[in-house]
Amino acid sequence: MKKSLPYLVAFSAILVLGACNNGDDNGGGDGEAGGDEPEFMNLLTGGTGGTYYPLGGEIANVLGDATETSIDAQSSNASADNLASLRSNEAEIAFTQTDVMSNAIEGINSFDEPIENISAIGSLYPETIQIVTTADSGIETVEDLEGQAVSVGAPGSGTYVNAEQILEVSGLTMDDINAQHLSFDESTSGLQDGNIDAAFITAGTPTGAVEGLSATNDIAIVSMSDESINNLVDQYPYYAAYTIESGTYAGLDEEVNTVAVYAMLAVTNNLSEDLVYELTKALYERTDEISHEKSNEILLETAQEGIGFDIHPGAQRYYDEQE
Structure with a gap:
């Protein structure tokens, strides 16, 4: 049975009005593939x-310029x-560690329940677990x-989990040390003043x-x-053996054997595929605009290192195009 012309016109109008009402509350429209594109x-x-x-x-400046979006980088824990x-x-994009992201999605360690609205853009560079002390402390091993x-790191930081796991494979627990929950700056000030004996710093x-x-x-x-490194990597595969080269810091005259995880960028799943595609493309193709020395380690070849969880469809589309 044929539909009358007035019926078709009315039906088309309903579809158009429905599409117009799908904008987000932040003033951004939806991407072609659906999702938010906030200003x-x-x-x-x-x-x-x-x-x-x-x-x-x-990175915020580069991504903002590439997408014509105002991106504000904020300090945090x-x-x-x-x-x-x-x-x-409360935010759309965030730095995190691959191990912490895995914990968040599983709802373990620092997380009481799984976080279900996040996915990965990609990995950035190795994050080294550094157990820093003073030369005269007498501390030579984890034991x-x-x-x-x-x-052991600021509350809510990935450093705390790293410290807990490294202590574990070395036969210790948090109860065996006098744990202090300090930021990196507070940790180094504490070492300088003699208020603490050592500090875990993951960066x-x-x-x-x-x-x-x-200095x-x-x-x-x-x-x-x-032995501790091998046990840690076997138990938690998101770690990798890592060597801190001599000369990395003033007075560091010998190599240090430790482990690393990867720093990465995570996003909320409600961002549009098109927007995250452009963010990912800018992140890995415009590193020459980033003066920070870590930009040399932000590589497409390692963009999926340590990521055993969902990648945002926009980022995945970009990676698929590069194969």
Whole structure:
């Protein structure tokens, strides 16, 4: 049976009106593939003494320029707290660690329940777990941390989980140390003042806070044993063995054997495929516009390192085109 012309016109009008009502509340329209394209976005980084904050400011400028979006890089308590903020839609993009992202999606360790509205853009660079102390502390192994005042990272940070897992494979727990929950800057100040004996710092090397400490104090970085590294990697595959080269910091005259995870960018799933495609493309193709030294390690070849969870469809489309 044929439909009358007035019926078809009315039906078409309903479809058009429905499409017009799908805009988001932030003033942005929907992308062609659906989803939000806000005019303003927040990029959560980390503490001012780490790598996330200065690098995040430059990445925000590049991504904002590429997408004509105003992106504000904000300091934060880093990885775990950043993902909690994405869950509550307080931000759209965030730095985190691959291990913390995995924990968030599973709802373990720092997370009481799974976070279901996040996915990955891609990995950035290796994040080195550095156990920093002073040269005269007498601390030479992870086991030597027993009974010592040790900073294990700001509350909600991925550093805390790293510290807990490294202590575990070395036969210790948080109860065996005097755990202090300090930021990177507070940790290095505590070492300088003698208020703590050692600090776990998970960040790209060289780390600004550690560089500052090495300029005023003789420092040491604790090496992990081969056995501990192998046990850690076997139990938690998102870790990889990593060597801190001699000379990375003033007075560091020997290589340090430790482990690393990857820093990465996460996004909320409600961002449109087209927008995240453009963000991903800019991130890996415009690193020459980022003056931070870590830009040399942001590579398409390692963009999916350590990522065993969902990649945003926009980012995946970009990766598929590069194959």
